[in-house]
Amino acid sequence: MPELPEVESIRLQLEKFLxxxxxxxxxVANPKIFNENPKNLIGAKFIAIRRFGKVxxxxxxxxxxxxxxxxLTGQFIYRGLNLKKSPSxxxxxxxxxxxxxxxxxxxxxxxxKLYYNDVRRFGWIKAVKTKDLKKENKFIAxxxxxxxxxxxxxxxxxxxxxxxxxxxxxxxxxxxxxxxGNIYANDALxxxxxxxxxxxxxxxxxxxxxxxxxVEKVLKTGLKYGGAxxxxxxxxxxxxxxxxxxxxxxxxxxxxxxxxxKEKIKKEMLGGRGTYFCEKCQS
Numbered sequence: 435m436p437e438l439p440e441v442e443s444i445r446l447q448l449e450k451f452l453x454x455x456x457x458x459x460x461x462v463a464n465p466k467i468f469n470e471n472p473k474n475l476i477g478a479k480f481i482a483i484r485r486f487g488k489v490x491x492x493x494x495x496x497x498x499x500x501x502x503x504x505x506l507t508g509q510f511i512y513r514g515l516n517l518k519k520s521p522s523x524x525x526x527x528x529x530x531x532x533x534x535x536x537x538x539x540x541x542x543x544x545x546x547k548l549y550y551n552d553v554r555r556f557g558w559i560k561a562v563k564t565k566d567l568k569k570e571n572k573f574i575a576x577x578x579x580x581x582x583x584x585x586x587x588x589x590x591x592x593x594x595x596x597x598x599x600x601x602x603x604x605x606x607x608x609x610x611x612x613x614x615g616n617i618y619a620n621d622a623l624x625x626x627x628x629x630x631x632x633x634x635x636x637x638x639x640x641x642x643x644x645x646x647x648x649v650e651k652v653l654k655t656g657l658k659y660g661g662a663x664x665x666x667x668x669x670x671x672x673x674x675x676x677x678x679x680x681x682x683x684x685x686x687x688x689x690x691x692x693x694x695x696k697e698k699i700k701k702e703m704l705g706g707r708g709t710y711f712c713e714k715c716q717s
Contacts, residue, residue, distance in 0.1 A: 438613030439656030447670040449483040451512040455542040464537035470561045486574045487612035499564045507666040508557030514546025523672040580612040590646045594634040602630035603705040617684045620710045622648040624683040629716045630709050683710045
């Protein structure tokens with residue numbers, strides 16, 4: 435599932451492409467994904483694109499906002515004048531644009547279109563009153579503080595110190611910390627030399643600071659490379675991110691650890707997710 439760097443990469447491009455566009459029509463092929471009345475959106479202009487953790491919010495000038503969660507395979511793809519030169523679509527855009535996996539098309543002014551593709555159909559888009567955004571969306575209302583924005587070292591220490599759950603599970607709990615998922619949790623724990631299995635409240639003050647800094651570092655690196663396109667993630671211009679080529683430990687089962695160069699990376703399941711670590715380096 436896309437994490438903070440992936441969803442922020444989507445947000446940045448949608449902000450560039452959509453702000454100023456008006457919605458002229460909405461074509462809905464799958465009401466399960468978008469069960470709204472298109473008439474409420476026609477004529478509205480995009481004025482801002484925001485992100486809360488892994489959720490996108492597209493504000494309109496008619497006091498409505500489109501709230502979207504792309505989940506596992508959702509993709510927003512833009513084609514129009516604000517994309518000066520349309521790059522080739524990634525092969526991860528299964529079926530292309532307007533195919534059987536395109537579930538919603540926003541037809542915009544000046545001939546532009548915003549497509550929503552989703553092979554697994556787990557994602558969703560909802561229209562809510564902008565002023566009621568947090569009240570209407572429990573995910574946003576319950577979201578924990580976010581790294582690189584409002585998560586402080588003191589708050590991070592407090593969160594870890596209150597539970598014996600495995601530290602990796604805590605990092606991925608969106609109600610505790612917003613935006614961190616499996617890829618960046620694995621890499622941050624390896625970078626800080628902390629076992630993902632450690633009880634969160636067993637981590638020392640020195641280790642907490644190392645982990646806090648590691649989380650920020652891997653997220654910034656993820657943003658630098660436009661996110662990870664390990665599965666279905668693509669940006670709105672149709673191109674892939676490249677963090678998967680630069681991951682530290684995630685997805686590197688059987689490879690030699692880049693730190694100790696003596697042990698191979700192991701993979702185990704923890705909290706229902708694949709967990710990658712070096713037994714020698716991480717304790």
